Amino acid sequence: MSWLNAGLFSVLVASCLLLVNTSHEARLLYAEIDRAKTEKLRMDAQFKVLEAEQQQQTASMNVQRRAEERLRMRTPGASNTERVTDRGAAPTAAGTTPLLRR
Amino acid sequence: MVSWLRRSLARMVARVRALRGSRRGPRTPRGTGYGAGVGYASSPLLAAKTPVGRSKFLVALVAVSFLVLLARAAYIQIVGVSFYVHQGDKRVTHTLDLPASRGRILDRNGQVLASSVAAPSVWAAPREMDLSAPKRQELAKALGMERSELDERLRENNRFVWLRRLLDEPQWGKVQALKIKGIYATPEFRRVYPEGASTAHVVGFTQLLQDRGLEGMELHFQRELQGQAGNRAVVKDRLGRVIDDVGEANEAVHGRDVQLSIDAKIQHFAYQRLKETVTHHRANSGSAVVIDVQTGEVLALANYPSYDPSQRPTQVDASLRNRALTDIFEPGSTVKPFIAAMALQRGQVRPDTVLDTSPGSLVVGPKVIRDSGVTKRMSVTEVVQKSSNIGTVRMAMDMPPQEMWSLYSQLGFGQKPELQYPGIASGKLRPHKTWKPVEQATMAYGYGLSASLFQLARAYTVFARDGELVPVTLLKRSEPVAGTRVIEAKAAGQVRDMLRLVVSQEGTARRAETEGFSVGGKTGTAFTHREGGGYNSDKYRSWFVGLAPIKNPRIVVAVLVDEPATKQHTGGEVAAPAFSQIVQQVLRIKGVTPDIDVRVSPLADGASKPPPAPTVLARRTP
Numbered sequence: 001m002s003w004l005n006a007g008l009f010s011v012l013v014a015s016c017l018l019l020v021n022t023s024h025e026a027r028l029l030y031a032e033i034d035r036a037k038t039e040k041l042r043m044d045a046q047f048k049v050l051e052a053e054q055q056q057q058t059a060s061m062n063v064q065r066r067a068e069e070r071l072r073m074r075t076p077g078a079s080n081t082e083r084v085t086d087r088g089a090a091p092t093a094a095g096t097t098p099l100l101r102r
Numbered sequence: 103m104v105s106w107l108r109r110s111l112a113r114m115v116a117r118v119r120a121l122r123g124s125r126r127g128p129r130t131p132r133g134t135g136y137g138a139g140v141g142y143a144s145s146p147l148l149a150a151k152t153p154v155g156r157s158k159f160l161v162a163l164v165a166v167s168f169l170v171l172l173a174r175a176a177y178i179q180i181v182g183v184s185f186y187v188h189q190g191d192k193r194v195t196h197t198l199d200l201p202a203s204r205g206r207i208l209d210r211n212g213q214v215l216a217s218s219v220a221a222p223s224v225w226a227a228p229r230e231m232d233l234s235a236p237k238r239q240e241l242a243k244a245l246g247m248e249r250s251e252l253d254e255r256l257r258e259n260n261r262f263v264w265l266r267r268l269l270d271e272p273q274w275g276k277v278q279a280l281k282i283k284g285i286y287a288t289p290e291f292r293r294v295y296p297e298g299a300s301t302a303h304v305v306g307f308t309q310l311l312q313d314r315g316l317e318g319m320e321l322h323f324q325r326e327l328q329g330q331a332g333n334r335a336v337v338k339d340r341l342g343r344v345i346d347d348v349g350e351a352n353e354a355v356h357g358r359d360v361q362l363s364i365d366a367k368i369q370h371f372a373y374q375r376l377k378e379t380v381t382h383h384r385a386n387s388g389s390a391v392v393i394d395v396q397t398g399e400v401l402a403l404a405n406y407p408s409y410d411p412s413q414r415p416t417q418v419d420a421s422l423r424n425r426a427l428t429d430i431f432e433p434g435s436t437v438k439p440f441i442a443a444m445a446l447q448r449g450q451v452r453p454d455t456v457l458d459t460s461p462g463s464l465v466v467g468p469k470v471i472r473d474s475g476v477t478k479r480m481s482v483t484e485v486v487q488k489s490s491n492i493g494t495v496r497m498a499m500d501m502p503p504q505e506m507w508s509l510y511s512q513l514g515f516g517q518k519p520e521l522q523y524p525g526i527a528s529g530k531l532r533p534h535k536t537w538k539p540v541e542q543a544t545m546a547y548g549y550g551l552s553a554s555l556f557q558l559a560r561a562y563t564v565f566a567r568d569g570e571l572v573p574v575t576l577l578k579r580s581e582p583v584a585g586t587r588v589i590e591a592k593a594a595g596q597v598r599d600m601l602r603l604v605v606s607q608e609g610t611a612r613r614a615e616t617e618g619f620s621v622g623g624k625t626g627t628a629f630t631h632r633e634g635g636g637y638n639s640d641k642y643r644s645w646f647v648g649l650a651p652i653k654n655p656r657i658v659v660a661v662l663v664d665e666p667a668t669k670q671h672t673g674g675e676v677a678a679p680a681f682s683q684i685v686q687q688v689l690r691i692k693g694v695t696p697d698i699d700v701r702v703s704p705l706a707d708g709a710s711k712p713p714p715a716p717t718v719l720a721r722r723t724p
Contacts, residue, residue, distance in 0.1 A: 031343035034336075045220035045289075048203075049271060055214045055296035060370030075683075 202329025205357030230284030363399030434628030498546030618696030623648020625673030
């Protein structure tokens, strides 16, 4: 009888230790999940910051400034457009050729 | 009690000494205590009989002690349980805030016009800090502030001080790298406006540190854009790690995105042209409106001067006003086509009906109405083309005032446009019953009533849509909408043909001609009001409102330049060139096929010499 009691007691102690260990591991894993979630939120926020920076770079004002400063591009207009005749093209009924190319 | 115990102890010691004949007490001299010393089993002290009363007393004392302990345990476990549970929770349970970001404002193509980005705000608990002088210097540098400023802030409060609000993420990284105890960050959001000044008046701006819109769309859609912060209760271990959640988390609800009808590219282009026009003519300000006539969407709504919304203007000045919507003016000649359309619809006239406009002046009541430089008789078409005041007045004076008022009213004058924007002006249109004949006459050519540039642009959609007034919106719509009929289709078409002639060699707005596209429109030049009443005879307001392509209109564009200071001051000279450039760019962006050959007036775009014809290939030159 005493052997049975001792055996049951050992099982009880072992299961208690297992329970404690399992719950400890569960908490560690939970902490890990929470850390991953926090990291995801941080990266989402970082993504938004980068997205905003990208939008800033591609904003019309920046594109125009760079086009003018670096590529020396200008808005086409009558004052800065040179017209030449394409002698090979057939004229339209209106007398001018229909081709408009930029 | 203590003295009694002492006395009892002393008596027992004396008795033991007497029994052992020894001078020392019952302590075992060395070793185990069971060896050479007193054998406890044979100790006379233990063998001595304890008085019964004393035994009972001791038993009672132990029992009472246990009862006290039981009572205390019962109190803790049953009566005061909530207090202790609360105290326990306070030590391990923490509430974490879940911040909600404000919704974005997008243009019609998804380009971001306003967005919130995470920006940590750094604070310190000075009593937890132990800063050496070099660390203090490093911290000040990482925060981007002077050492003296940092010292001053840290002296403000011992428990909590803000060090820097809305820091950049990399900057916060530098602060963290210093590993200074007592420095913390609270997650906050900063609003950024990538398109800057060009969309400032439409988008508006928010308060810097609070999620509250102050101007424009940010203000109008505050409820939709605003997010709702959440929180979650968690259990933390002694290392500060979250190891469990307590109950359901109250999730943060992020603000909704709002997509506008504005096209960022068109908006920017309109803003740039406006800026150039205002600067070139040394004008006070300028505004431009572009409306898609099929859907009623506002594609651009630009004003100059403007401001940078990221800088959060702190002073209320004129540059904050969305002039196109909030400023009202007398529209001048731009209303003449409406009178012509009404006269055509009523059967009073036909396009070729000749009106007597000679000798260039007409007396109505106490006022002499004049035409500048026009003295001959002219047809209704010519009246619109050459912007004759007298011809328009002759048509208007044949109408009942009620019908004229009804026309203006149906066009939206004197009423606030149904647009999603705060603080829109309604303009002024007096009831027809109060009109005197001279007022009816002046109202026919745009004096005596007032409207915003936006109202005027919207009114012109009746010519673009065969007499229907389109319901306008600042939100993306995409689908064509049904309009409200104001003028019969035939009359609207006839006036549209007249508007085409305004942009011709004989018209008042030759510089509105657009390369590749047929356009039509009407100029307007009005005197500005003088303080104390009357008009300034040397200060003008120049308008041009038109539509394109004329056969199948897609857009209505209105341009206003306020008080140009150069010699040129008419709508045809000042506002028409900007109209032309905006129309050309908008139609290209929208993929509209050019409907006329490329023939550009030498006057257009400021060119000094006429282009050679015929033309085939256009090549840009710097």
